[in-house]
Amino acid sequence: MIDINQLSHHFTLGKKGDLTSLSVLENISFHVRAGEIVTIVGRSGSGKSTLLNLISGFIRPTQGEIIIQDQKVSEFDESEFAAFRLQHMGFIFQNFQLIPSMTAFQNIELPLILKGISEQARKKMTIEMLKKVGLENFSGHYPSELSGGQQQRVSIARALVLEPPLILADEPTGSLDSETEEDLLRFIQELNKEMGITFLIITHDDEVAGIGHRTITLADGKMVESGVFS
Amino acid sequence: MKIKDQFRFILQNMKKNKIRVFMTVLATAMGCAFLIVLASVAFGLHDSIVSDMLENRTINEIEVVGSEEGQGITDQDIAKFEELEGVRAVTRQKFVQQDAVYSIDGFEANAPTVAAHFPSEIASGVELAEGRLPEAPNEVVVGHHFIPSLTPAEGNPDEFYNEEGLIKEELQFDGDVIGQTFTMEIAKTDGDQETTQEFDVKIVGVMKAPGREWEWDQYVYITDDLLGELEAFTGTPGAALMDPSTFEDVSAEEVPYDQVTVIASDLESVKNVSEQLEDQQYMSYSIVNEMEQMNTLFTIAKAGLIFIGTIAILIASIGIYNTMTMAVTERAPDIGIMKAIGASPKVIKRIFLLESSYIGLIGAAIGIAAAYVISILVNFGLPLILEAAFNEEMPAGLQFSSIPPLLIVIAVVICLLVTILSGLRPAKRATEIDVLKAMRREI
Ligand SMILES: Nc1ncnc2c1ncn2[C@@H]1O[C@H](COP(=O)(O)OP(=O)(O)OP(=O)(O)O)[C@@H](O)[C@H]1O
Ligand SMILES: [Mg+2]
Numbered sequence: 001m002i003d004i005n006q007l008s009h010h011f012t013l014g015k016k017g018d019l020t021s022l023s024v025l026e027n028i029s030f031h032v033r034a035g036e037i038v039t040i041v042g043r044s045g046s047g048k049s050t051l052l053n054l055i056s057g058f059i060r061p062t063q064g065e066i067i068i069q070d071q072k073v074s075e076f077d078e079s080e081f082a083a084f085r086l087q088h089m090g091f092i093f094q095n096f097q098l099i100p101s102m103t104a105f106q107n108i109e110l111p112l113i114l115k116g117i118s119e120q121a122r123k124k125m126t127i128e129m130l131k132k133v134g135l136e137n138f139s140g141h142y143p144s145e146l147s148g149g150q151q152q153r154v155s156i157a158r159a160l161v162l163e164p165p166l167i168l169a170d171e172p173t174g175s176l177d178s179e180t181e182e183d184l185l186r187f188i189q190e191l192n193k194e195m196g197i198t199f200l201i202i203t204h205d206d207e208v209a210g211i212g213h214r215t216i217t218l219a220d221g222k223m224v225e226s227g228v229f230s
Numbered sequence: 231m232k233i234k235d236q237f238r239f240i241l242q243n244m245k246k247n248k249i250r251v252f253m254t255v256l257a258t259a260m261g262c263a264f265l266i267v268l269a270s271v272a273f274g275l276h277d278s279i280v281s282d283m284l285e286n287r288t289i290n291e292i293e294v295v296g297s298e299e300g301q302g303i304t305d306q307d308i309a310k311f312e313e314l315e316g317v318r319a320v321t322r323q324k325f326v327q328q329d330a331v332y333s334i335d336g337f338e339a340n341a342p343t344v345a346a347h348f349p350s351e352i353a354s355g356v357e358l359a360e361g362r363l364p365e366a367p368n369e370v371v372v373g374h375h376f377i378p379s380l381t382p383a384e385g386n387p388d389e390f391y392n393e394e395g396l397i398k399e400e401l402q403f404d405g406d407v408i409g410q411t412f413t414m415e416i417a418k419t420d421g422d423q424e425t426t427q428e429f430d431v432k433i434v435g436v437m438k439a440p441g442r443e444w445e446w447d448q449y450v451y452i453t454d455d456l457l458g459e460l461e462a463f464t465g466t467p468g469a470a471l472m473d474p475s476t477f478e479d480v481s482a483e484e485v486p487y488d489q490v491t492v493i494a495s496d497l498e499s500v501k502n503v504s505e506q507l508e509d510q511q512y513m514s515y516s517i518v519n520e521m522e523q524m525n526t527l528f529t530i531a532k533a534g535l536i537f538i539g540t541i542a543i544l545i546a547s548i549g550i551y552n553t554m555t556m557a558v559t560e561r562a563p564d565i566g567i568m569k570a571i572g573a574s575p576k577v578i579k580r581i582f583l584l585e586s587s588y589i590g591l592i593g594a595a596i597g598i599a600a601a602y603v604i605s606i607l608v609n610f611g612l613p614l615i616l617e618a619a620f621n622e623e624m625p626a627g628l629q630f631s632s633i634p635p636l637l638i639v640i641a642v643v644i645c646l647l648v649t650i651l652s653g654l655r656p657a658k659r660a661t662e663i664d665v666l667k668a669m670r671r672e673i
Contacts, residue, residue, distance in 0.1 A: 058570065058665045079574045086572025097669055099564045101246065113235045114573050158571070 001166060001198045002032040002055065007064035009050055024050045025221045028064070034165065037192050037199040039212030046218040048202045052170050055200070056089065057081035068166070086114055090159030090197075092169035096151045098143040098158075104150075105130065105139040108157045115162060129157040133187075149180035156187070160197075167191075169201045173208055185211050231577045240585045243557065251589065254546075254553040258593025258645065259600060261546035265539025266601035266633060266641050267608075272535050274609070274632035276528040282625075283517060290318075290494040291354075292504055292516040299511075302486020307512075311492050314506050316499030319353035321346070322487040324457060327470035331415040332431070332450065337380040337403045341372075343414075343450045345457035354493040361408045361435030367455035371435040373447030377407055407433045414450075418464040421473040427463055431456070540644055546593070547652035554586050554656035558663075565660055566668020575661035582660050586653025587646055594645040598638055605631040 010023040024047045032038050040048050053059045055066055057073060066074040073084060091097075098107045108129050112122040130136045133153040143151055152172065159167055172188075173181040189211055191197050203209050217225035244251045283289055294311070296302050303322070311320045326343035333339075348363045348371075364370060380403040381390050392398050414429045431452065440447050461467060465474030467485045492507070492514070494500045500518045507514045558565070565578060608631045613624040 053666060056570070079576060082569065082572050082574040084572075085570070089572075091570060093669065097567050097570065099567055101242075101564070110568070111571050113239075114231050114568070114571065114577070116232050116235075 001034040001036070001069060002200070003065075003067035004028055004030050004055075005065045005067070007051075007054065007061050007066065009047075009054060009059070009062050023221060025054075025061075028218075028221075028223050030216055030223065030226055032198060032200060034198055035192070035196045036214060037188070037201065037212045039209045039215045040200065040202045040218065041204070041209050041215055042218035044204075047221045048218055049170055051218070052168055052200065052202055056091070056168055057085060086111060086162065088164050088166055090162070090164040090167040092152070092156055092159055092167060092172040094171040094174035096143070096148075096155045096175070098151055098154055100143050103140050103142055104135060104146065104154045104157075107143070107154055108161055111158060111162045125161060129161045132160070133157045148175050149177075149183070152176060152180070152184060156184075160191070163195070164197070166198045166200070169199065171202055171204065173203070173205055181205070181207070231573070236577070236581050236584055239581055240588055243561065243585065244588075247557070247560075250553055250556070254549045254589055255593045255596065257546040257549040258543070258590055258649065259596035261539070261543035262594045262597025262641055262645050263600040263604065264542040264597075265536060265644065266598065266637060267604050267631065268539045269532055269535040269637055269640075270601065270605050270631040270633045272528055272532040273634055273637060274605075274629040276525075276532075277632050278629045279524065280521070283521060289517055290497055290500050292492040292494060292500060292507065292514050294490045294492055294507060295513045295515060296486070297512055303490040303512075304486050308487075308490065310510070311490075311507075314492075314503055316494050316496075316503050317492055318495040319350045319493045321350045321354045321356075321489075321491045321493065323347075323489045324454075324468060324485065325488045326416075326452070326457065326460060327466070327468035328417060330450070332380075332412045333383060333415070334380075334403075334410060334412045336383050338383045339376065339380045339448075341376055341379065341448050341450050343452055345454050346451045347454070348451075351451075354491070357438045358435045359438045361433070364434055364451075364453050366432075367453050367459070368429070368431050369434045369453065370431045370456070371437060371451040372407070372433055373437050373449040373451070374439040375446050375448045376450060377403055377436070379448050407436065409433070416460055416463060416469060417471055418466075418469075419471055419473060421475070424471075429456070429459065536640060536644075539641075540648070543645055543648050547648045550586055550589055550649050551652040551656065553589070554582060554653050555659070557585070558582065558656045558660045561660075562663050562668050563671055565663050566665045569663065570665045570669065579657045579661045582657035583650060583653050586657070587650050590645050590649025591642075593649070594642050597645070598641065601633060601641075605633050 007025060007028040008023070009025040010021045013020050013022055028051065040051065042048050050059070054061050054074075055068070057076065061074055064074070065072055068084075069088060071084065073081060076084060099110070102110070105126055109122055109126045112125060117125070127136070127139070130139050133156060135150060135153055135157070138146060138150060141150075143154070146154065152175070173184060176184065185208060188199060188201075192199060201208060201212065209215055215225070215227065216223060294303055294307075297307075308320050308322055311317060324345045326345070329340045330343050331338055331340055352363065358371065359374065361371070378397065381387065381397055382401055390397050390401055409432065411430050411432045414431050415426050416429060417424050417426045419425075431450070437447055437451075457469065460469035464470065466472050466477055468488070492503060494503045497518075500516050504514055504516055504518065565573075569575070569578065609629055612630050613628065616622075617624060
């Protein structure tokens, strides 16, 4: 599913004439098989988010290649990557990233609109998704009218609505209490089992890391471990 | 993303900031209306003048002034003109070079006299109101205003006229002039002494009133033969009141015509005939020449006014630029999320361009409607105001403002072009929004 080959990334800081280079990732290589749940752990600042952002195409690697579903996405241009994301990736963010001026329904519908799906089909798929995350009674609610857990479920529904084979999550439980966190983890495992969706999840949380079939540990931009979480 | 959905998106976004969008649309509408109304004046006046010219019979007349060497037009030349393709008639006139005095039954008038070739006058479109054309040498036709200009021969001339400058009704000549014989008094001089002679002329026809109210036709149209008699009496060409000894030779053949007009068979032929005349070294003048110059002039005026109007739209476009920039800034987090999910930069750019052109289009539509209303008001109100101010009636059919479809097309194109251009940079900025920064609410 995902192939990372000798990926390095450094940020350039400072003003013109006084540039410093900050190396964040060094020579990372790993492989994620389809249907796996892989968790990424590491201390704050170790480069976890940077790694996920590279895979998502939000930033471009300084070196190395990223291959997702046999496509060398690290060579895509912005439009190609956008189309690829829409088609193949779902995202779950720590702070949900819902559009505040849109209702739960409209937020979930958004990827379908971007894909150009007809209004009728859209409505059906969105309602189905709302049911799946147990929010059928909240379809007209704006994000500000939903609890944190409900918002996260809307964002998961949005990530799932186009049925992508891969879901990337950066600290998905970071804003949730432990009970909602458990719900979410159960849901992720369910989706993984039933639909074979591959998950790549960044976390600080041992419990979250525990659901991974495999865990990648980063330290100071280097991969120090890849194995079953213990 | 479907166009329909893009459109719904735009409407949703515009609804979020109704007042700002409304103000921007208003500014655009004002700019657009300003452009149209301004240019419509040039269009309106041009139309009025052209239709005025076209109504006039003189539109297919070509006046031949003479040859390029400065020679006058004689019968020989006229024969050539009549041969030209596209010529309907050639009218030629010689003026009697003195004001003859015509009198009958205690009434008299000083009237200009002209010898005309009647068949070609009729062929050119001149019509008689009553009577017929002269057949005998001493038969004449008089202009429409000849009879009203007759005054009593006796009495104080100051008392003949009423306040409007016309001859008092009770002093006017009434009765039929057709068939009446007038005496025509012609003077001659031998350098020292003036003598007069009376000729009898019989009025057989009266011309139709001229096409326009302000035209005055007081002429007496005589035959060539009668002119010959007058010249024989005065001994001068055109029966001028001058000493005959100052002229070398007086043979009617060589006296050029005072006015020669070639009438083309239709408007299209005017240019062609003009060119043929030019080729044959004649100096000529037609209203078509003048119209071409006038068209150029009006085209320049229109372009200039449209340019000034465009500046107004450009000013409005600053508002659009501002509105779009603010819209992009406000929506940056949303745009970031959309990009993260998989909206391509192209779609984002299109949405914003669509929004700015939509504002432009609504503005143009409102502007056009407003311009029509203003145009109607101007056409209706301005003559009333001018009439009140100057106490003078405006010529009928005068249009101050006219909005042809072409002007609408021009205005819409300019409006759209300007609004799209002004939306270009904000739209580009939207595509450049960094996903991560936007999601961290850093923009
Ligand atoms: N846009 C950026 N420009 C410059 N430096 C950056 C940028 N983003 C991240 N960094 C730096 O890269 C390093 C790794 O950051 P990253 O966000 O990947 O850490 P992380 O492992 O996700 O940490 P956390 O667990 O706190 O989220 C940090 O030292 C950070 O300062
Ligand atoms: Mg992080």
